[in-house]
Amino acid sequence: MATDQNEKLNIVYSELMRKFNALSEHIKRLGGRVAENATAIKRETGRLPGRTDTNPKRQVNDVLLRSGKCLNPSTIEINYAEKCAEVEKTGESRLQPIILDGPNP
Known part of the structure; x- marks a missing residue:
């Protein structure tokens, strides 16, 4: 048993x-x-990540644009200040209206 x-x-x-x-x-x-x-x-292409990766050195050395062009931060600040001054002088704006199609009757 x-x-x-x-x-x-x-x-x-x-x-x-x-x-x-x-x-x-x-x-x-x-x-x-x-x-x-x-x-x-x-790293899905075409979308922003849900959580950004921080720079471990806590400083930015280069900026990489979507076009692949690499800029220095000092260049960006100088160009940005000049562009603002130019736009204020000429009154130009890069804004374009968005045309929405209405519903088809």
């Missing part, structure tokens, strides 16, 4: 360990998928 119980207990234990190992492997695969998805959505 004790032998039958030990055999049944061994069978149940081995089945439980098999299921535990299968579940453990599945969790490892899911962890890999989560890591892949995290890196894929971290």
Whole structure:
């Protein structure tokens, strides 16, 4: 009688360990998928990141524009001040109206 119980207990234990190992492997695969998805959505093209990366030195040395042009911060400040003065003198504005199409009747 004790032998039958030990055999049944061994069978149940081995089945439980098999299921535990299968579940453990599945969790490892899911962890890999989560890591892949995290890196894929971290730098999605055409969209701003949800959380910005801070500059570890806490200073800006270069500015990279979307066009690929690299500017120095001092150049930006000088040009910005000159542009503001020019716009105030001439009264020019780069703003353009947005024309919305109305619903089709």
